[in-house]
Amino acid sequence: MTTCFDPSALPVPRLFYERELGELRRPSRGWAQPKAGCPFHPSESKTSFSIHLDSGGFYCHGCGAKGGDVLDFLKLRYHADFRT
Numbered sequence: 001m002t003t004c005f006d007p008s009a010l011p012v013p014r015l016f017y018e019r020e021l022g023e024l025r026r027p028s029r030g031w032a033q034p035k036a037g038c039p040f041h042p043s044e045s046k047t048s049f050s051i052h053l054d055s056g057g058f059y060c061h062g063c064g065a066k067g068g069d070v071l072d073f074l075k076l077r078y079h080a081d082f083r084t
Contacts, residue, residue, distance in 0.1 A: 007069070013056035016070045020077075030054050039077055040065040 010016075014032075018024055021034035030053050037046030041063040048062035056069040067073055074080055 010056065010070050013051070013070055014053045016056065017051050017053075017073075020073070024051065024053075027053065038062055038065065 014024070017032075017034065021036055021039060023035040024032040025035050026033050031050045032053055033047055033050055035046065037043040038049035038060045040049075040060060043049070043062055049058065049060045049065075051058045056073070057067060058073055059066045065076060067076060071082070075082065
């Protein structure tokens with residue numbers, strides 16, 4: 001059985017991350033940082049985690065967490081696996 005995933009079914013990245021992480025700050029060139037910092041490691045500076053507001057991609061300069069969309073974020077944060 002073949003399944004096709006439709007990326008347009010994903011939520012709008014900015015709204016998704018605001019629900020998951022709270023207030024986003026410092027939007028610049030399409031990237032923003034959650035005020036709470038990286039959800040994958042404790043951080044005093046709270047500036048290492050960045051989210052791309054158009055694609056949903058994310059990267060943390062502190063712990064190296066990265067992904068290309070909100071689905072990658074969910075899989076990493078909640079240790080979820082979406083195999084068919």
